Amino acid sequence: MNEKIKQLLDILLQQKSYLTALQLSEMLGVTERSIRNYVRILNSSETQDPLIVSSNKGYRIQRDLYTESIENRLFAKDDADLLFKIALILMNQSTFITFDDLAVQLNYSVESIRSKVQALFSKIHDMNLHVTLESRIFTGIRILGEENQKRLLLEQLIPIEEIVKGNLTESTFKLLGKLSSKEAINTEISSIDTVFSRHHTTMDFIVYAKIICHMIIAVSRYKDGHSISLSEVGSNNKSHPEFQLASSLLAMSVLPINNEAETMALTNYLIALPLNMPGAFVPEMNQLQRNRLEASLKRAEEYYGIPLYSNERYRAQIMNHIMRLLDPLEESIPIFNPYSKQTKRECLFAYSIACFLYDDLESDFRLQIPESEIAYLAIHIQLVLTEETKNGIQTKLVFQGKKAEGELFRYKIQTYFPRIDIKTVTPTMIQADLQKYQLIIRCGFQEPVAANSKIVEISKGMNTRDIAKIQNFVETVGTASLIQQLDYHHMNESSSESAIEYLLKKSGYFNLLPYFQKRESMSPTDIGHLVAMPHPFLKGSETTAKVIIGINRTEIPWGHQKVRLIVIYIPASDLKTNKNFFNDVYEHTSNLAEVHALLETKTKEEFIKVWNRKGDYSNAL
Template identity: 25%
Template sequence: MKKRHIKLLQLLNREEEYISGKMLAEILGVSVRTVRNDIRDLNESYLTEAIIESNNRFGYKICGEIRILKNLNEMDPDIRTFFIIKLLKQNNNWLTYQEIADCLWFSPQTISTDIQKIAEMIKEKHYPLTLHTETFRGVMLSGHEWAKRQLMASLAIRSFASMEECKQILFFLFEQELDQNCMEELICSMTCFLQENEAAFNLYTWPALMIHVCIQLISPPVEHYEWLLDKNDPSLMLAETIVNALSMKRVPANKASEIYYLASQIKGLKILPCSKVQQTNIDELEHLTQQTLQMVGERYGYELLQDEQLIIGIYMHLLDTLQVLHHSLPIYNPYLNQIKSDYIQAYQMSIFFAEIMGKKMNIFIPEEEIGYITLHIEAAIERIDTLSIHVGLLQTESSIISTLMRQKIEKNFKQIHIEDIYEWKDTSSIPASISFLLSTQPVLIPGKKVLVVNPILQQKDISKIKQTITPNVIQEHMEPAKFIYLNEKTKQGFLKAMTEEFNLEPFFEGIMDRENLSSTEIGNKIAIPHPLFSAHVPASSIYIGVNARELDWGNSNVKVVFLIILSEKDELRYEYIYREIYQIMKYRDMMDRLMKVKTYEDFIQLL
């Protein structure tokens, strides 16, 4: 079952009334036709005791109860890989591809492909594991037990459409080790523990914790853990309660480490409030946070160290997440895709922060955590508001007209700050910081641009103001020689071809390093690749690449690429570029046209 199918079922299951296909399409980021096809697929292939009814006028709703789903035992690649890792963990020795294939009823060729996938996951997620492969001997997995558990869990954890579906998957994954009575008792106990501790759990976090607990029950002891948590930490107290209950089924060899391991999982899932952390080995964290924020501010043109709320916010956030990052444990962030598309500038700043901070502390900061850091930086940007446009109003009508104009402008343009309302006969008090003036009558003021609008702002006036405040950075930096239409099969192949075409080969490695940190796709089939650091070039450049087919960019597919090379010698900032891209992304008709662009002329006409 696709992740989109799960999300669709969750949306429909949440509402008792009909939901229109258009609304579902907008939430899922797909076409209405795709929604229609998904619903047909769900009805025909998965739902048994429920059906999704369609109504041409009102849309769709679920009739019946989502309980047992068909085709769950048809292993998807992630579940198959889960069982391979479970076999490797249990044997702790060499297994041939044929032996694994015989256990799972798949061909050795399929198992070989899955083994390659496991090797890539280990490298990508920085797990302290080694996947040994030798001709005739087969494959063996070695390394830290907690990392083996983490790898295994990452393949099973996902969002579920209902609690019944989740239980069905749990029975399927662990039926060889835990019988149905044991599993039902465990499910009941875990639900009670979470409710008693007022944990915020849902159809992702509850199954995730259950999967970790089940893996804990069937695994050898975890290695010794260094304690960083305060003894009164809520995550630690909940973990201790769970491990004590599990001890009735299997007495852990290293109980304290098992408690800490589970507490770290609970922290990563963020189902309990933040707490204090002991000061062991983190005395320099505040200093490192300030130092790194200063570097971020200098690169992007913000005085971040003046924002005490930002410093304290990120410091406290990292303090609470430190042990999770230290052991490369998963972090749950259900808002990541929305954060990446809505807060483009702050997300790129957070990527830079994570790269510098990670090197200083010798930890890997995953993109889920970067998403949370983004929220802190976005709030700081809004407080600093250095990109607000200062505008003045000339009072040529009654004061009430000027007041209404002010209210309407500030409502329609969040980036505009009305400095004041000035008398048109006396303009000496107008400050130099004013970008332009709005007037209902033509007025000539030396050195100032005056935009004439209707006293009762009309749509054409709104459009006129919008054109005035839009910097058109992309169009100003574009020329026919900076546009290319390609037909590549992979992300790397596309970026390679693009850099070669524009003589940007020296930047290719830096661009790929940035991609390896976190995918640069921002939703709506758009990506904004760029080197992690500013370039030693005379001026900034923007290059546009469109591919004939959609490319797998990591989290989703991409068709249009804005390749940005930012010079450290000029004042062009990413924010202006992101603002323009975001404006394009807001309008579906513009996005539809953008996906069909094949020439430079088509692209410029779209802008």
Template identity: 20%
Template structure:
């Protein structure tokens, strides 16, 4: 059973018998509908002995019909991954397999051994290894070939560990609480985790659950690499700069405890390296009193934050430059972020796709703000970091709407750190201002130490296993539309009319293009030809796309320029006969957002409506079925 076949079964099983079309399944798995249909034929042959079949209804799609539900549970959902190793079948699966094999082995691996494991020809294997080399090159790593021995990865040890952690994060698109590290036995991981928590509490250091997971991952990788006699080498200056810091003492005690229990010796360089990781986490309290936070912020970072917000205001008219809380929180985030990039340390943002989908305006503004970091430090932050900056901007916008009204008392339990916790806090207070007073936030692992005596209920982004005396409402970190409806069925939002931004001359249906660049070139050229934009407009949209792809899932992309550049606000629309790959996702509906450069419009309502539109799979498929401008406009009107 291949990984994709397993995913198809999971998708169909998760909708409880409701049909899914091949187009919907292909959008989820980034393959063509034809491939989905072929996979389903193969699945049915494999599941036939267990009285399980995927049926199809003409015009509606595929659904799972298990005559033997116990068979489905036992033979598929539980036993497939445990008893039958998944053999990589696609080039992408093989590249990931080879990358993992090479990263987690310090010794040489013979090509013949790899050949027998992936069941492909030698020439195909060489093509896949070429892709692996391209990935490794991004980390300044290379594949060394030694006759009669095989191949292995060579390069700086810090780069190898960075690549390993990136691989782990990228291959685990699961909620944090469900993630498992396969680097070490679970018993060893528990010892490491307990040692981290014990010393963080001892030194009164508060970090997010994600930062805790990052530290656990780092130490697990270090443990495995040291066991294979692979050590990091750091400059002497790194040691002298950090040996008197609190983080060095914490790191030393954590690694000493692990040494005592697991028997692996961590040299001084490893202690320094862990100290640097600790300094790259958010070391601020989740208490809402900000009076003591100023001592964490230096003037250089504060000026950087001010310039970022000023540039965002200039481009988007958000009027955030006077928000001292935003500047402080952004500075607190930027200080460890810059440190991470200086030492090539990655950060994972499990909310990235939700942020891009639910807060496209804030994400676009954060991308603009991140340009200031490049101007000053000559490195570009990745999408994960931009996503966290977007959370701070969204928080500031939500806070500006908020008013102080007597509300019920609740506690927020959030796994994603101060930025997302504060965003969730302001979202809840703003949307339920007549009912809710959020008295604080806490990480899941600290909940046991929190008094619930004066709290009416909890809003949590992670499952709480123990029984509590007060109600718990579970939501996503982003507090999307479906989550809000759990607390309140209907909300009042600013209204806008999408129809007034849609024009016949800028709507193109059922077209054929092969690449995102070709689509953007076509749409922007129509604006330039009609004197709605100048000749440099195409390059502005392409440059924004290079910084962070604007594909949001559900077959939709929302490209836009670096800054406003048209004579009116227009939505340029294009639908494709066949989906194309766009930033790692399949896209068939493209909405180019063109903003009037002559006036500072409040775009929040427009972005909100666009998010509602593209977040609804049914509406997207309805729009893709339109063949005329009038049909499309009518679908927009009634959606």
């Protein structure tokens, strides 16, 4: 399929609301008829419900049908199948095999096989598995690595998303018929269902399908004499509930397996998956591990202002999560997280904290942390952030009138705006209130006080305009001044590195470049919808926080995305990070129409006007 269809899929994935054929055609530079044809092609690639739904509002993707690896099915199905076949042949060979022999077995030309082997080499490198392809001139190629890693390679090459609920055995057999019969696959699935039921274990369907494939590969390899050795796996996780689950899965398999190394390998594999198991498990940790984790949480709390360490429950929750995954990470077991991209975008501030923690721990534990695990930790941190934000906006109501009337007004405001927590109602305010409260609402006064971003003036009538004033404050609490004082630049750069460098130079923050480079090396700061939000690692401005906006003439490759709008955030000198601004950026960039309206601005004033605008962005300027 052509590149435009891939671009269409990417746009729809990043948009929650509908987009019209006209909007999509303008974004892709094609006709509306082409858009309709692309949608038809995408929907014809599905065997179940249509991937793209249409209505009089436009087009929208069905996210529950989409997974991150759907492109294997839509764009590279034949390649994925061929790479799996090549890997399987190489794993079954104890010696070198020539490209000619591979070509004969697979009924492809030698040139095609050479190119696919090169593609397999690249995939192995990207997977970070301890498996290598050894090639010798005039001799051929072979695959080297431990059995556990070879199995993981095979599994990573399977387009698991082709397994469907309505035809589970048949769709699994279609993928793994080279390893097992249909009857054996059906028996294995029944055994897995029985074990999960007995252990009261649940999971998403894609995780369930992944476990089925893993078990079929494990049984096939074990049956053919390729077993895992104890030297390949850690044996520290026998107290984990996943150990009992692994033991049951192997004991009830179509080929019962009673082998300690196989059980430990499966245990660590299950730990790396998002399973819902009853009870709360606390993994063991030695004093050195505890000290290192606690030190990292302390530093994160100081930097981000979130009680990750001082709150005992939060501290235990995050430390337990990290400790659970140490063995799978050490054994290079891929952490499976089908929601990595979504988490990175929707939990932007939590993702930044997770990057900080894992960068702090990588050297201590000598681990390479994949983005999928950073995203998992971000989910745990997001739960902390969500709970913390239950504490409302600390507010003082300055009310001119009777005390009883003021109390009724307090109730009315808090009913309209649950995030507002009015601590006191008084007839006057003092200068110290600006330091004590996040918001001061003055009601019923004829003469306003000096303008201040924390003060909202409203009438006793609580009209539509008054409600809009308060709502605007609630939605932008702590961020309004950052937007008003932002720097704004148009540019024409060709890479993320040069874009950051250009903007820092233009705004006088070039000394912070190494800290931005450090943050980008941890995980690219692209967040989708043509937007990136670079920020420095452990370094702030010399004074107050700063926002720098860059609008690039063309799209820049940035991580896994293309970017035109760059929102640089620099925390204040005390390194206190404004989590509200991260949330504000997400809210404003969730709507692709708003992003395009921001990209069309020519001046700082126009940009701020669009940023503060609510609703329809089709004619924002």
